[in-house]
Amino acid sequence: MISDLTPTQFNDLAEILFPDVKEGVDAYEAKFPERNIDGAPVTRFCPSPTGVMHIGGVFAALISDRIAHAHPKGVFYLRIEDTDQGRKIEEAYDGIYSAMRSFDVQVNEGIDGKGSYGPYVQSERLDIYRAFTKELVRLGHAYPCFSTPEELDEIRKKQEALKLRPGYYGTWAVGRKNSFADITKNISEKKPYVIRLLSRGSDKNQRKYNDLIKGEITVTENDQDSVLIKSDGFPTYHLAHVVDDHLMKTTLVLRGDEWVSSLPLHLELFAAFGWSVPSYAHIAPILKQDGVGRRKLSKRKDPEAAVSYYVDQGYPTDAVIEYLLNIANSDFEPWRAANLILPNSKFPLRLEKMSKSGALFDLKKLDDVSKNIVGRMSADEVYQHVRVWSQTRDTELHDLFGKDEVYTRAVLNIERGGTTTRKDIGKWNDVREAVGYFFDDVYADLKSKLDIATTLPASVTVEQCKALLSEYAGVYDANLDKVTWFEKLKEFAGAHGFAKDTKEFKADPSKFKGSVGDIAMLLRLALTTKTKTPDLHETMKVMGVDRVSARLKGFIA
Ligand code: GLU
Numbered sequence: 001m002i003s004d005l006t007p008t009q010f011n012d013l014a015e016i017l018f019p020d021v022k023e024g025v026d027a028y029e030a031k032f033p034e035r036n037i038d039g040a041p042v043t044r045f046c047p048s049p050t051g052v053m054h055i056g057g058v059f060a061a062l063i064s065d066r067i068a069h070a071h072p073k074g075v076f077y078l079r080i081e082d083t084d085q086g087r088k089i090e091e092a093y094d095g096i097y098s099a100m101r102s103f104d105v106q107v108n109e110g111i112d113g114k115g116s117y118g119p120y121v122q123s124e125r126l127d128i129y130r131a132f133t134k135e136l137v138r139l140g141h142a143y144p145c146f147s148t149p150e151e152l153d154e155i156r157k158k159q160e161a162l163k164l165r166p167g168y169y170g171t172w173a174v175g176r177k178n179s180f181a182d183i184t185k186n187i188s189e190k191k192p193y194v195i196r197l198l199s200r201g202s203d204k205n206q207r208k209y210n211d212l213i214k215g216e217i218t219v220t221e222n223d224q225d226s227v228l229i230k231s232d233g234f235p236t237y238h239l240a241h242v243v244d245d246h247l248m249k250t251t252l253v254l255r256g257d258e259w260v261s262s263l264p265l266h267l268e269l270f271a272a273f274g275w276s277v278p279s280y281a282h283i284a285p286i287l288k289q290d291g292v293g294r295r296k297l298s299k300r301k302d303p304e305a306a307v308s309y310y311v312d313q314g315y316p317t318d319a320v321i322e323y324l325l326n327i328a329n330s331d332f333e334p335w336r337a338a339n340l341i342l343p344n345s346k347f348p349l350r351l352e353k354m355s356k357s358g359a360l361f362d363l364k365k366l367d368d369v370s371k372n373i374v375g376r377m378s379a380d381e382v383y384q385h386v387r388v389w390s391q392t393r394d395t396e397l398h399d400l401f402g403k404d405e406v407y408t409r410a411v412l413n414i415e416r417g418g419t420t421t422r423k424d425i426g427k428w429n430d431v432r433e434a435v436g437y438f439f440d441d442v443y444a445d446l447k448s449k450l451d452i453a454t455t456l457p458a459s460v461t462v463e464q465c466k467a468l469l470s471e472y473a474g475v476y477d478a479n480l481d482k483v484t485w486f487e488k489l490k491e492f493a494g495a496h497g498f499a500k501d502t503k504e505f506k507a508d509p510s511k512f513k514g515s516v517g518d519i520a521m522l523l524r525l526a527l528t529t530k531t532k533t534p535d536l537h538e539t540m541k542v543m544g545v546d547r548v549s550a551r552l553k554g555f556i557a
Pocket residue numbers: 045046047048081237241253254255256259
């Protein structure tokens with residue numbers, strides 16, 4: 001005997017518990033009709049606004065977006081799950097919306113007033129949950145439970161002592177045994193209560209289901225009388241998401257794999273309502289290498305776990321998206337190499353190719369992906385991005401870039417548009433380091449910090465260097481093409497006791513002070529204060545004769 005209550009008593013109880021619920025479930029079903037989308041997938045992202053957004057959230061949203069939109073009529077919506085009033089944080093709502101916008105996730109509903117299956121915020125759907133819970137009571141699938149925290153604690157202690165499974169199930173679910181008279185008396189005495197599922201399941205039964213990421217999984221049937229409506233009147237995640245996924249016509253639930261263990265409860269709820277069950281794909285957490293082991297990327301320990309990190313560092317959206325696609329499906333990289341100009345939305349993402357145990361997140365790899373993406377951008381695109389990013393994050397750089405737009409764009413255009421890809425910028429936060437020296441104030445500052453004597457090639461002394469640089473300043477001709485310029489540089493090297501190329505130098509090092517490479521290095525160092533920069537010939541051209549001359553002559557005071 002599951003419960004002593006008769007169907008009529010359940011029916012009466014539904015009215016006593018929910019006298020305010022006027023609209024029946026049929027009315028809600030009518031408000032949320034089937035979608036006319038030719039069987040396309042309907043996916044969703046359902047974050048709880050409990051803190052800063054984790055990059056794993058963008059990952060889950062991206063996967064859901066791409067799976068839905070693999071079909072021309074697919075729908076991907078955003079639903080905010082804020083039924084845990086104790087844990088919600090007001091700023092987190094905007095954090096979720098702005099993450100969806102910054103990362104260009106294609107959200108069809110639930111943002112910017114879009115969608116007709118709303119409200120898309122659970123705290124605005126309380127009437128719906130009450131109506132459906134009333135229906136569950138009426139059907140004899142739920143009941144009010146008056147067990148106090150002390151009584152629940154007592155049950156737990158007894159179970160522990162007997163080495164039994166903890167929980168509110170079977171004979172331990174004492175609230176099931178309340179008579180109709182007891183229940184109505186408690187209600188009239190205004191005793192606090194929760195509404196629990198009246199579980200029909202048994203822990204002796206196993207069930208198989210096919211997870212679209214993890215494959216076939218065997219789970220034990222639910223037998224817990226889980227709480228559906230808490231004493232504050234808010235639903236639990238379990239009830240709310242089942243009702244919403246049904247009404248919003250979700251076909252595929254993509255969510256974190258911490259929910260696998262509650263799946264049996266969710267399956268029981270769908271069955272209690274008599275609804276069809278969506279497909280499931282449980283995503284393993286994003287992992288980070290930590291010494292020899294791997295652990296979850298943690299908001300507490302890893303700055304890169306927070307979505308804001310990528311915005312603050314100035315990673316281009318596409319870089320983050322492509323990196324996430326890369327950890328979702330390892331064949332993204334070869335696909336990208338073979339399809340350089342296609343938008344990444346054309347990549348055929350496959351759930352079954354996702355990691356079952358957790359994809360490894362690696363910032364270095366993200367930087368590589370990002371450098372390639374920035375390398376393929378035009379100078380104008382880079383310029384615009386840096387202007388926007390630096391406005392609030394590096395005002396000095398912002399001013400620098402605003403001073404001489406033509407010069408700045410020329411600086412950014414070095415090694416762009418040709419056959420090689422410029423790879424010194426992966427995020428806008430790299431820009432100051434990568435091109436700052438082109439600007440005279442930054443250059444002066446860098447030079448004042450440079451220990452020239454220890455940075456020069458061993459083949460030259462500071463004195464020799466000074467003479468070489470000022471002599472070269474006199475012969476530098478900005479009108480020469482690259483090949484001729486280099487020929488002249490070799491001649492210059494030869495005339496000063498340096499080998500014209502490395503082969504010549506290696507054949508008999510004793511004959512030379514060094515090679516033309518050393519001369520190029522001196523120029524590079526004097527002009528940029530760096531030992532590694534983009535193409536020297538282009539750099540000098542962009543700097544212009546006057547700046548080149550001034551820097552070469554003034555490098556050593
Ligand atoms: N609100 C749940 C969470 O943040 C969502 C799980 C789901 O997508 O159903 O984990």
